[in-house]
Amino acid sequence: MLQLNYMFINMTKFINLSKYPFTIFSSLIILLFAVSASVSAQNIEEGEKLYKANCTACHQIDSKLIGPALRGVSDKYSEEWLIKWIKNSAEMIAAGDPDAIAIWEEYNKSPMTAFPYFSDDDVKNILAYIEQAPEKQAVVATTSVDGGAIVVEDQTSDYVILTIAIVLLLVIAGLWKIKNTLKEVAGEESEDLFSSIITLVNAFFARKSIVTLTVFIILGFGVNSAWNLMLGVGVTKGYAPEQPIAYSHKLHSGINGIDCNYCHHSARHGKSAAIPSANVCMNCHTYINEGPSGKAEIQKIYDAVGFDPEKGQYIQGYEQKPIKWVRIHNLPDHAYFNHSQHVVAGGLECQDCHGAIEEMEVVEQHAELTMGWCIDCHRQTEVKVADNDYYEEMHAKFKENHPGEAFNVEAIGGLECGKCHH
């Protein structure tokens, strides 16, 4: 269209316009077409909006979702047929349209939602958009997922220390060299590196007070670190192992806002908070087979359960494999902990013990999970009695017998040995 316009302008250069009213008229027509071309760009934009708001729940451009892939749909069916179908497919099936019945049966007789409020132009706009939609629908990547971010950070800090050490060594070598050069200039005898180290060591051992002081300081450090080491026995705080699937809590819980209870659904019902079984993953990942980091990690779920994402169905007779998640939070066998008691009766948030899981790419143990840590919390935490009928009776009695005292976990027997060690 633009080209035509351009040609036309070139032509008018040679023709006197006033003599040829027809030319002006035709130029107007061409201009009109040009305008209509820009309208159609607007149509596509309009169509894109409608498509994204109404169709993407069941359709994709290039691959099958619940309904068929839509690219080339205008070549397969006439525009008139498509308008009728989109406005009310059930009517067409009932009327016995062979094409309509064929597609309905191909997709397990699941009826398409009818959009009777679409105007013909709305449908045409959507079709216009589908026809020239970009090759591949980009997955919305709000953040770059970088598995094992914590480990990577640690490595960089190690590198920084190493670089500083090398720089310092170079400075020492440089100073030593300068000192030697100055000595040579002053006519004194210069030393080689080895003999100057020997001199330094000799000077160190020659001073008894310095040796004693050093020994004491080193002993202090040693005792301190041995103490810390012993306190750390059995405490796995900061443990962040690599998991078989680089599942990101930050992406699922933080960015996508999925509630913890959605996957860890038994936290409200029982002792364990549940490592979700793969069918919970498949609630969404039947259709979402590509994440911000690509397809490889989601493919691992499919490999475990035997799902073919191309066909969108489970493989018959597939031998399913367990996903072997690495356990992070672990209490010794002689300590009893129950999630539902803390979550339902106690009304705690998951984050109170597990930290800001929704910000973690790789889950890390946040709390110490030592007995001292449990006891501290039981002493300090006041029992939530508002909107919590679980402790209603107990609270009433407590107020009667211990007026003015804090109603904390300790007060309701939260420090009794048998509560956790039974």
Added chain:
Amino acid sequence: MKKVCSNILLIAMPFLVLSLFSSCSNNEADKPGYEFMPDMYRSPSLEIYSSNTFFKDSLNARPSVEGTMPRGFVAFYYDNTLEDYLLAGKELKNPFENTEDNIEKGKQLYQMFCAHCHGKNGDGKGSITHPVYGAIPSYADDVMIRRTGENMNDLAAGNIYHAIYYGLNAMGPHNTQINDTERWLITMYVQELQKGN
């Protein structure tokens, strides 16, 4: 003066050597640390998600034996077909009374299990960013004609319960995560959302 300087240097020297050694050690995030008595942490008793060599697939968490049901299990006598979906809509009634308390319970469950897709107010604008879940209909929608032949805001309790149980379109089945009572409470809250704001 010179002597003081060299004294400081002499004291500092062993620490320089020590610090060089200590900086070599890694901060190992992928190792749990030391254990004093491992057999008290890892006793032979079976834990829910531990592995079990007795079974071929090593899973300790077993599906229930065929023909049995867990205690408290409530069966649902409708299949995952369009016919049964419609039938459930016609036949089933919510066994729970429509009280403020029940609706509040349903609301809490809805926020846990549904809101990230269906939106906090049931408008279909949830927090999920993926395009597959980008066009979820509002519960209060009164124009699109759904598979029941009616609009979203006309769906019956049985339809909603069936959809939670077996899933619908891009929504997966949620019967393993949400038990019978919870499904009905959520249904009750969804029916409140159908009224719109």
